Amino acid sequence: MPRNIIDVTDLTVEEIGELIDTAEDIIANPAKYQDACAHKQLATLFFEPSTRTRLSFESAMLALGGSVLGFSEAASSSTAKGETVGDTVHTVSCYADVIAMRHPKEGAPYAAAQFSEVPIINAGDGGHNHPTQTLTDLLTIHREKGRLDGFTIGFCGDLKFGRTVHSLVNALSRYENIKFVLISPAELKLPRYVKEEALKKRGIPYRQTDSLDAVIPDLDILYMTRVQKERFFNEEDYLRLKDSYILTPEKLENAKQDLSILHPLPRVNEISVAVDKDPRAAYWKQVKNGKFIRMALILKLLDIRV
Ligand code: NCD
Numbered sequence: 186m187p188r189n190i191i192d193v194t195d196l197t198v199e200e201i202g203e204l205i206d207t208a209e210d211i212i213a214n215p216a217k218y219q220d221a222c223a224h225k226q227l228a229t230l231f232f233e234p235s236t237r238t239r240l241s242f243e244s245a246m247l248a249l250g251g252s253v254l255g256f257s258e259a260a261s262s263s264t265a266k267g268e269t270v271g272d273t274v275h276t277v278s279c280y281a282d283v284i285a286m287r288h289p290k291e292g293a294p295y296a297a298a299q300f301s302e303v304p305i306i307n308a309g310d311g312g313h314n315h316p317t318q319t320l321t322d323l324l325t326i327h328r329e330k331g332r333l334d335g336f337t338i339g340f341c342g343d344l345k346f347g348r349t350v351h352s353l354v355n356a357l358s359r360y361e362n363i364k365f366v367l368i369s370p371a372e373l374k375l376p377r378y379v380k381e382e383a384l385k386k387r388g389i390p391y392r393q394t395d396s397l398d399a400v401i402p403d404l405d406i407l408y409m410t411r412v413q414k415e416r417f418f419n420e421e422d423y424l425r426l427k428d429s430y431i432l433t434p435e436k437l438e439n440a441k442q443d444l445s446i447l448h449p450l451p452r453v454n455e456i457s458v459a460v461d462k463d464p465r466a467a468y469w470k471q472v473k474n475g476k477f478i479r480m481a482l483i484l485k486l487l488d489i490r491v
Pocket of ligand 1: 237238309315318348349411413449450451
């Protein structure tokens, strides 16, 4: 059975530390890695839209000297003819050495992995999980703060459907002394199962609030998210909730000087463009980090040591 990354806890805390170390070495010495994956192939199977995740996976494999194949929408694959995800993945696993897969159905990458002869990486499954965004977030926090423990992090926006939030809360709950502040409208609170499994089971305290203004002075990290339009059941609810939080330079006046602002992107309007110039904005650095940590993950799954 190949090694799959379906959930962020498929990696131990030690392994995540090693991936961060490898990513740092890649950033410092890119030439050392440029042929590491020569003659290896990565397939990207994206049944749902993506810019950063798919292109960072592809860019990562190309920077390792490997090649890429795949599709960026279900309509251009045999899914359109009625093929099951299992058969599609079984087919691709005959051609590629590792597969990154995004799907609108929660659990689809897990189900597909049962049919694959090569490692499957979950590149986002519905409103559930997004482990490689979490690796990106952890590398970014490590680079910005120099550590992965002992800080207060606020998650703001759509905590219900935001899969990057679910995976990052789960991942951070394994580090010491992290305080979680969950900022959302009542309708978009963090799902109970995430609270139970990641926070309550481990006895980790958390605060829930609908006011970003009330908590912003306490935060070391602010993780903003977009309201996930595509997961709403009716447009009326989306329209009512979409502008719940908009981060502006004025709102940041009460924040710490060493705050780090993260966002998995894409942004709609929840961070005003004027914030991009603030030295505390780390989300464009986060985009770059996504490539380096995926390079480290591909090397690990292919068992290639440089
Ligand atoms: C996120 C996703 O797809 O879940 N984007 C990403 O991968 N960087 C966040 C989002 O779509 O809001």
